Amino acid sequence: MRSIVGALSLPALIALCAALSALTFAGLSLGFSTAPGWRSLRWYALAAVLSAMFTVGDAITTLAVPGHWYAWFARFNMFLAGLHGACWFFFDAAQRGRKLARWERAVVGVALVAALTNLIPGLTVTDRIVAREVSWLSLTYRDVIPTHLGGAVSIYYVLALAVLGVRTIRDPGPGGRAQGVALLFLAATALHDTVVFSFALAAPYLLSLGFLAVIVGVGVSVVARFVQNARALETALRALRDTREVLVRQERLAALGEMSAMVAHEVRNPLAVMFNVLATVRRGPLDEQQSMLLKIIDEEARRLQRLVTDLLDFSRPGALRRSRVEVLALVATAVDAARAGVADLSPMPALTQTVPPDLAWEHVDAELCRRALINLIDNALRAPRCRAVRVSAADDGDALSLRVSDDGEGIDEALREKVFAPFYSSRPAGTGLGLAIVRNVALAHEGSVTYSETEGGGATFTLRIPRATAPEA
Known part of the structure; x- marks a missing residue:
């Protein structure tokens, strides 16, 4: 394992880490996409997989491999870049719950056609390879010279991402402005690499970092939104549970009120008879013990009367x-x-x-x-x-x-x-x-x-x- 890692250049190691990170986010987003309302994440997962494949192919330019590999991976990466850009348009539209607008369909259609042209040998990429030294990093890039059409396709990809990024910043969707900033950063790294290649500057390519940044940036915002929605759902469930408990308690109180009213009505009439009898008995001659017993009966009857009154009050709110x-x-x-x-x-x-x-x-x-x-x-x-x-x-x-x-x-x-x-x-x-x-x-x-x-x-x-x-x- 150490010998393999030692044979990799720094850009290759960065590209490998970026690919692993992108695949991790792709797996997480596929898991999230099974939840209701999160199907749009399937486009993000596809973009993450394409990003991982691109960064692995990009690492080839700093490794010692057979010469024909460079041209093959250059064409394949140009193909992946076109698909990758189209995925972001589909992802943005899916997040907003709509289909692609007419101008978006036109942009995506051209990008997909351009991506397919990269698979034809010699159409967008030549077989010429130029070595470019970055001495301060002890790196040698082996760049494949593009055709005029290939240069135009690359510029089109950058402009398409920049337009989508600016639009997303001006009109944030569910993903917020962070998604637009990440897309602009990816476009900026692509522009940087174009300038470095065109003028043979002694600087490393940054496009792999751009792919990593856009995947991680958007992925973190998606995870944060998922957590926020989960918390909102938890709060809603708690409120629903509280409401259910209130309804159950009200049903129980209503049933208790009906029973209380029935008991009170059944007891009230016998109580009235008791008070009438007590009043009649008191009119006659009573000794001390009889008077005491009548007083006890009267007190307990009044206590029962208070209970009846309370039962009626408890059961009677109504309208x-x-x-x-x-x-x-x-x-x-x-x-x-x-x-x-x-x-x-x-x-x-x-x-x-x-x-x-x-x-x-x-x-x-x-x-x-x-x-x-x-x-x-x-x-x-x-x-x-x-x-x-x-x-x-x-x-x-x-x-x-x-x-x-x-x-x-x-x-x-x-x-x-x-x-x-x-x-x-x-x-x-x-x-x-x-x-x-x-x-x-x-x-x-x-x-x-x-x-x-x-x-x-x-x-x-x-x-x-x-x-x-x-x-x-």
Whole structure:
């Protein structure tokens, strides 16, 4: 292996590396081309294979091989160069999802005809070989003299690549301007080699590097685009998964709501009978033990009544009855109702409200928002070690924020994800539906309800009702 590598010149080694790199990118692009929307990469893969073949043939000019090989490889490389240039036109059009324009078909047609002429001995390349020394690199190039037609064909190839490169820079396709820059660099190296050959300059040929640069440059941009699309697909799949989870949760909540409504309706009538019986029994003479037992029955019946009310509220959002709401009045009635519902609390936490007097909100279901606010205030008043509850409202620009804060113990971090789940409660006497009702109201208005820690300790719940436009008639 060392003897083989030692026999190769520096340009031959560079050409070999360029060929291997081009074949690597060709294999990757063929793999990518099986993905939907990436079939255009087959043209890039073909261009990469042709590039690899050209660079291997180009390496012959610095090696000691039989004399007739130089002319044969020169003709074959001119043929490959024509096919290579045509591939870039097809690749650019395929990337843009269209067929070749009329002028592009003309350019490609001439290039393919010119490429075929290179296969005819003596038509574009003579059999004359000229040795050119590059002493500072210890290199000897063995150049084959082209005919006038061969020189014209070479110039045509360079101009075609330059036109495509400029057009791609001015009108970037999916491959971006990098593709146009790479094509112009390839054309520039071809022009450099033409000048070096024409004036017999003591400089190495750079066309192999040009082929390598265009393949690697475009290949890197393709890989980057593929990775970007893969990430976008991953993001879309994640969003789809989240949407699916939301739909499944909504279906479950809908089913749970239907069951809750059925249970509530079945229990409400027997409850009404129980309260009537209790009222009748209390009219008669009762001893102390009987009065205590009736009180227990009454308390448990009222607890069951609260559960029925919560079940109905949880299952009932339905269609919104939107109207203009004066927020100060909404908060005031919710505070009064919540305070009446915890009249048995001792000591009663201090309850304050901060609402701009002129704050109003359009297209809101006032009753649903009032129920949600009552549940939030009730939840705060019953918080362990709560001494003060603050209710506030504000216009956040795009949403109405109703905020209820307490200074109680707050909620453990491990339980915060569960607080909005139906039938979850940290209180033995709680129904576990209060915050679930609030969440349903928020979702019905396409809003949100969130939990945060109160500064200094406690829990803060914020119900956001977005600004809505008038519903269509």
